[in-house]
């Protein structure tokens with residue numbers, strides 16, 4: 001989440017909130033909640049009728065923040081073991097602290113060993129670019145304002161990724177799509193939502209953690225104020241573009257979640 005925008009992030013929340021939660025007897029429950037991964041299934045209705053890409057499935061993991069929460073490696077590994085998917089997309093925030101590289105890389109490398117399909121990634125606002133070379137050597141392809149043509153058994157489509165738009169302000173959609181043939185399906189990864197109207201057919205993002213600490217009913221009390229409420233979690237639509245904001249896997253600031261389970265998303269491509 002963006003530490004600069006809301007009141008909770010301007011307060012010394014990292015120091016104060018854990019103490020408050022312990023005093024209230026809620027710390028253990030919050031930690032259990034933060035490990036209680038949900039597998040969410042989402043249909044992306046972005047294909048023309050009869051497309052051979054129908055049924056292609058994308059495993060979407062976001063906001064791992066693994067060095068801050070290494071217990072999640074085992075939890076994610078167990079959760080994805082029975083799943084079938086054609087590719088894995090990682091939408092940023094591998095680390096929690098910008099200056100931590102080795103621990104974040106080690107965690108992602110370990111998790112990547114459990115992923116059984118080609119894996120593509122973008123950087124988030126917590127990520128140093130220094131994580132890219134070792135993770136690319138491990139087989140994760142980063143898209144930093146660039147695109148690739150992804151081959152699947154049902155055909156190919158265009159996958160684009162932009163750099164972080166929150167902390168490093170380095171996103172460049174124009175460069176990411178430069179020279180791209182957008183006649184077919186285009187899927188765009190961006191760590192945090194920005195207003196890219198109709199930039200792609202499908203738009204996958206994260207960053208908000210769905211609020212992470214929510215009131216009953218999933219109403220966020222900590223959120224990224226730059227994103228409209230409807231974009232804080234789950235599926236959304238912008239004209240013809242279908243979007244999905246993942247609640248993320250990890251937790252930031254404090255290792256707790258309330259009324260906002262961490263999620264692993266399986267997106268199935270289907271006809272419009």
Ligand SMILES: [Fe+2]
Pocket residue numbers: 001002063093124125126191206207208
């Ligand atoms: Fe983020």
